[in-house]
């Protein structure tokens with residue numbers, strides 16, 4: 001009678017079931033690694049003694065090493081949508097040329113403080129020679145083909161005397177045209193001007209509202225206080241020179257070219273704590289720092305005009321090219337309050353992550369420790385079905401079971417290489 005053909009091993013492997021078996025390894029090395037990894041994971045998620053904080057001990061407000069729960073406050077629902085209003089007012093008296101300027105003179109917008117002005121007075125509609133060097137000419141022919149308009153008006157096509165030595169193309173527009181290459185003084189007094197910032201914020205998710213004005217401050221106290229990051233961090237009145245300094249800028253050169261400074265007000269609030277502890281935090285930066293190095297446009301300026309009538313009723317205007325410091329107030333915020341859903345999700349994540357330690361210990365145990373083969377043999381065990389005798393080894397070289405160790409484990413056991421006691 002022909003011998004029974006053995007069942008292919010790969011089929012038996014496919015219809016096998018792997019279940020977890022607990023093996024207690026009495027090894028100091030893996031035991032210590034396991035506990036250290038578990039401790040690290042737990043302190044990352046929940047918190048522990050601050051043995052590896054920065055020297056200032058400010059890793060977290062409470063001085064704990066716990067990152068996810070204590071620092072990131074993973075137990076809180078967060079609202080980053082912030083509704084905010086900002087109102088500003090500049091005050092100060094400065095001298096510019098022979099004139100004393102007050103609040104109404106040096107700002108055409110609440111966000112800009114004008115520090116330098118090029119005035120072109122008594123302009124009226126008419127024809128006159130262009131002032132820009134690009135429109136120098138010797139004859140009418142030079143003024144044709146130069147386009148239709150210049151920075152100041154529409155070209156008539158004629159070449160006319162600009163002064164006794166120079167001729168330029170004639171324009172029709174506001175005459176005389178502006179000459180913006182002149183040197184004019186800078187109003188350095190603006191350094192002592194003050195900027196009052198009134199900011200209200202609202203976190204709609206929690207219906208929480210707050211303003212940057214200290215709650216019981218009187219008008220007199222407001223007028224007197226000046227912001228300082230350590231001594232007066234809540235005073236909403238800022239000296240312009242200080243704002244430039246905090247933004248790392250030299251006020252004199254900023255005032256000469258103009259520029260844009262950003263005043264950032266951050267509202268990062270833990271709404272599980274008292275209402276009074278939700279406070280604004282001010283920081284400063286120069287927003288046009290990239291373009292300020294551009295030779296073509298190094299600063300910030302704009303033009304505006306004041307119109308009036310001359311003696312004979314003609315309409316006149318004074319054109320002003322104003323260089324100034326623009327203040328952009330940027331408000332950002334982030335508030336959190338305890339929520340059961342994020343607490344549960346992060347607690348489950350924390351405990352699941354402890355399993356990472358087991359993976360690491362298995363790698364060390366089964367690959368790097370002395371007697372790794374012995375541990376493998378005890379970890380992976382193949383159990384035949386209770387009533388069926390064990391299948392013979394596969395002649396086809398099918399893929400073994402989990403981690404490919406069953407067959408090796410079996411060979412080791414069969415040959416009796418290892419003693420089974422740990």
Ligand SMILES: Nc1ncnc2c1ncn2[C@@H]1O[C@H](COP(=O)(O)OP(=O)(O)OP(=O)(O)O)[C@@H](O)[C@H]1O
Pocket residue numbers: 089090091194195196219220222223237
């Ligand atoms: N840039 C600033 N520098 C210093 N104090 C300021 C500044 N802006 C406003 N204040 C003062 O803060 C307080 C509140 O200002 P707010 O504009 O609300 O009131 P106000 O009576 O209209 O101010 P004022 O008429 O003095 O401009 C006032 O006492 C005001 O004088």
